[in-house]
Amino acid sequence: MTAMLVEKNVPLQSCNTFHIVARAHSLVRVASEADVQTVVASSEWGPSPKFVLGGGSNIVLTGDVKPLVLKVEIKGKRLVQETAKAFVVEAGAGEDWHDFVTWTLQQGYPGLENLALIPGTVGAAPVQNIGAYGVELQDRFESLDAIDLQTGRIFTLNAAQCGFGYRDSVFKHAPQAQTAGLGLAGRALITHVRFSLPKPWKAVLGYADLEKKIAEANIAQPSALQIYQWICDIRRAKLPDPDVIGNVGSFFKNPTVTPEQRDDIIARDPKIVHYHLADGSVKLAAGWLIDACGWKGKSVGNAGVYEKQALVLVNRGGATGGEVMTLARAIQTSVYERFGIRLEPEPTVV
Numbered sequence: 001m002t003a004m005l006v007e008k009n010v011p012l013q014s015c016n017t018f019h020i021v022a023r024a025h026s027l028v029r030v031a032s033e034a035d036v037q038t039v040v041a042s043s044e045w046g047p048s049p050k051f052v053l054g055g056g057s058n059i060v061l062t063g064d065v066k067p068l069v070l071k072v073e074i075k076g077k078r079l080v081q082e083t084a085k086a087f088v089v090e091a092g093a094g095e096d097w098h099d100f101v102t103w104t105l106q107q108g109y110p111g112l113e114n115l116a117l118i119p120g121t122v123g124a125a126p127v128q129n130i131g132a133y134g135v136e137l138q139d140r141f142e143s144l145d146a147i148d149l150q151t152g153r154i155f156t157l158n159a160a161q162c163g164f165g166y167r168d169s170v171f172k173h174a175p176q177a178q179t180a181g182l183g184l185a186g187r188a189l190i191t192h193v194r195f196s197l198p199k200p201w202k203a204v205l206g207y208a209d210l211e212k213k214i215a216e217a218n219i220a221q222p223s224a225l226q227i228y229q230w231i232c233d234i235r236r237a238k239l240p241d242p243d244v245i246g247n248v249g250s251f252f253k254n255p256t257v258t259p260e261q262r263d264d265i266i267a268r269d270p271k272i273v274h275y276h277l278a279d280g281s282v283k284l285a286a287g288w289l290i291d292a293c294g295w296k297g298k299s300v301g302n303a304g305v306y307e308k309q310a311l312v313l314v315n316r317g318g319a320t321g322g323e324v325m326t327l328a329r330a331i332q333t334s335v336y337e338r339f340g341i342r343l344e345p346e347p348t349v350v
C-alpha cells in the first residue's frame with residue numbers, strides 16, 4: 001500500500017482560478033489509482049466526506065473546505081488505438097486540458113481544436129461537459145475510468161452513463177438529488193478520460209467569431225492547427241486570462257426558453273441575441289441579457305463584471321466568494337425583473 005500524506009490547513013488561493021482566498025482543512029494529493037484506494041481504505045479518512053479538486057476552474061469557494069480535499073494529480077497522455085474510423089486518445093485526469101489539446105494536435109490527432117484554451121484539467125472536462133465554438137466534450141468522448149470513493153472499486157462509464165447535458169453530467173449531481181439515474185458528485189473520482197477523434201477529420205466552423213477569422217484570412221479550408229490558433233486568438237481577445245484576472249469563464253448558463261417566451265421577449269426587446277435549437281426551443285445569450293441590464297464593468301466589492309464579456313465575473317483583487325455570490329444574485333435579480341428569466345450559475349458553489 002502506498003503511503004498517504006494528509007496536509008493540514010492548506011491555502012487554496014492558487015488552486016482555484018477565481019483566486020479566492022480559502023483553505024482546505026485537510027488535503028491529499030492523489031497521483032494514481034492506488035493513491036485513491038489508500039485513502040478509501042484508511043480507517044480515519046475512508047468514511048469521511050470528500051471533495052474532488054481538479055484545476056479549480058469551475059468552483060466558487062465561499063469558505064474553507066471541510067470535507068477531505070482530494071487534489072487530482074494523475075498524469076499521462078497516450079494514443080490508445082487507431083482504427084479506420086478514429087484515433088482514441090487517453091489522458092490522466094490531472095493533465096492540464098489545454099496542454100492535452102495542444103499535444104493531440106502536435107501528434108496529428110485533430111478533433112479537439114475548438115476546445116483549445118479552456119482552463120481546467122482533463123478530469124474536470126466531463127464533469128461539466130465543456131463546450132465552445134460548436135463542439136462539446138460529449139461529441140468527442142469515448143469513455144472514462146473512475147473510482148468509487150466508498151468502495152475503492154474502479155469502473156468505466158460510456159457517454160450515455162455519464163448523462164451529459166449542456167454544461168452538465170452525472171458528476172455534478174449529489175446522489176440523492178437526481179431522480180433519473182445515480183448522482184456521482186462526491187461519490188466518484190475520475191482518473192482517466194478517453195476521446196474518440198473521428199477520421200477523416202472535419203472542421204467545425206459556423207460560429208460567427210470563427211467565420212470572421214476565415215473571411216479575414218481568406219482561407220477556405222483551414223487546417224485543424226489553423227483553427228486551434230484562431231480559437232486561441234478569439235478567446236484571448238474576449239476572455240480574461242485566469243492567471244492575470246481571477247475568473248471561472250462563463251458564470252451563468254445560456255438559458256433555454258419556449259418559442260412563446262421568446263416571442264414575448266422579442267416584442268419587448270427586438271435586438272435580443274438568440275439561437276434556434278433542433279428541438280424547437282430557443283437559446284438566449286445570457287451575456288447579452290446581463291449586458292442589456294447595464295452590468296458590464298460594474299462591481300460589488302472586489303467582484304466585478306468583465307468589461308469585454310458580461311457573462312464573465314472577475315476577481316478584481318481580494319474578492320471573497322461571498323462578494324462573488326452577492327454580485328451574481330444582484331445580476332440574477334435584475335435579469336429576472338427585466339426579462340422574466342432566471343439565470344442559472346454554471347460553476348459549483350462550494
Ligand code: EPU
Pocket residue numbers: 131132133134248249250251252253254273285286287288291296308309310311346
Ligand atoms: N453578448 C453581448 N454582451 C456581452 C456578452 C455577449 O451582447 O457582454 C452577445 C455577443 O455579442 C454574442 C452573444 O452574446 O452575440 C454570445 O456571446 P459569445 O459568443 O461570447 O458566447 P457566450 O454565449 O457568451 C458561450 C459559452 C462559452 C463559449 C462560447 C463560444 C456558455 C455559458 N458559454 O458563451 O463557454 O466559450 O459560447 O462557444 O455556454 C464557459 O462555459 O465558461 C465558456 C467560456
